[in-house]
Amino acid sequence: MMLALLEGGTYFHKEAIEGERLTGRFDRTIYAPELDAAALAGCDALIVADRIHPAVLRRKRPLLLSYLAAGGTLIVLGENRAQDWAPGVAWEFRPTNFWWWLEKGADPGHRIVAPGHDIFHHVGMGELVWHYHGLLTPPPGATSLVEITPEGDPHGRGGSILYDHRNVGGGPGRMIVTTLDPFYHHGSFFMPAASRFLGKLLDWTDEAFRASR
Numbered sequence: 001m002m003l004a005l006l007e008g009g010t011y012f013h014k015e016a017i018e019g020e021r022l023t024g025r026f027d028r029t030i031y032a033p034e035l036d037a038a039a040l041a042g043c044d045a046l047i048v049a050d051r052i053h054p055a056v057l058r059r060k061r062p063l064l065l066s067y068l069a070a071g072g073t074l075i076v077l078g079e080n081r082a083q084d085w086a087p088g089v090a091w092e093f094r095p096t097n098f099w100w101w102l103e104k105g106a107d108p109g110h111r112i113v114a115p116g117h118d119i120f121h122h123v124g125m126g127e128l129v130w131h132y133h134g135l136l137t138p139p140p141g142a143t144s145l146v147e148i149t150p151e152g153d154p155h156g157r158g159g160s161i162l163y164d165h166r167n168v169g170g171g172p173g174r175m176i177v178t179t180l181d182p183f184y185h186h187g188s189f190f191m192p193a194a195s196r197f198l199g200k201l202l203d204w205t206d207e208a209f210r211a212s213r
Contacts, residue, residue: 001044001045001209001210002027002028002042002043002044002045002209002210003026003027003028003043003044003045003047003205003206003209003210004026004027004028004029004030004039004040004043004045004046004047005017005026005028005029005030005046005047005049006030006032006035006046006047006048006049006052007029007030007031007032007049007052007183008031008032008049008051008052008053008056009031009032010051010187011187011188012051012183012184012185012186012187012188013049013183013187014187015186015187015189016049016183016186016187016198017029019187021186021195021199022186022198022199022202025202026047027210028043030046032052032053032056032057032060033056035060035063036063037063037066040063040067040072043067043072044072044073044209045072045073045074045075045205045208045209046067046072046073046074046075047075047077047205048074048075048076048077048080048082049077049183050077050078050079050080050180050181050182050183050184051078051079051080051181051183051184052080054080054081054084054085057080057081057082057084057085058084058085060085061085064085064086065087067173068087068168068169068171068173068174068175069169069171069172069173070172070173071171071172071173072173072174073173073174073175073176073209074086074173074174074175074176075175075176075201075205076089076175076176076177076178077178077180077181077182077183078132078133078134078178078179078180078181079133079179079181079184082177086175086177087168087169087175088139088142088165088168088169088175089136089139089175089177090136090137090139091134091135091136091137091179092134092135092136092137092155092159093134094132094133094134094135094153094154094155095154096131096132096133097131097154098131100131107151107152108129108131108148108152109148109149109150109151109152109153109158110125110128110129110132110146110147110148110152110161111146111147111148111149112125112128112145112146113144113145113146113147114143114144114145114164117143117145117164118204118207118208119145119164119176119201119204120145121204121207122200122201122203122204122207123197123200123201123204124200126193126196127193127196127197127200128146128162128180128193128197129193130180130185130191130193130194130197132148132161132179132180133179133180133181134179135148135153135157135158135159135160135161135179136159136160136161136162136163136177136178136179137159137160138160138163138165139165141165141166141167142163142164142165142166143163143164143165144160144162144163145160145162145163145164146160146161146162146178147159147160147161148160148161161178161179161180162176162177162178162179162180163176163177163178164176165177180194180197181194182194182195182197182198182201183198186198
């Protein structure tokens, strides 16, 4: 089985692809403006790296929808305006608190709400709690995996920051969607928990999508 990465050509994408910390973790890398049907051929799962220019993703929407309709899996990371191009994604802005950890006894509100999901064989709270960029409302049929409590939400409502949506649009496709942006932090060499999250996420994709290789 094949795991591919869609990337935007930035320094932080290139560090994740070529740097020694994660080298060899992707079977195929695809520069987002050059995405075509041939590049997706044979890909069982496609990671959409965080912080790709949203206009590029909007232009590639027909290809990505066709990929889902054919049974592919999209793992969509944060800061991509996925609500503009990915089916069923509903996102709300929240101000990002980068400095909560400086407050004694602070609880930013992260909670694992589906502990039986196999992603948590690898990803734990130590990889999830750094910050987040907005909140998601999972569509019908999706399973929320990690949520922010109402107490941790500046608007007092709470919501999801990671969900798993199988049978997207009634078809065989699957989407994993998060508001976390680990490629940016990993490739910028700050936020160690983000680097751990990215590495553990790839451990999960190895188990889920590359086990038969």
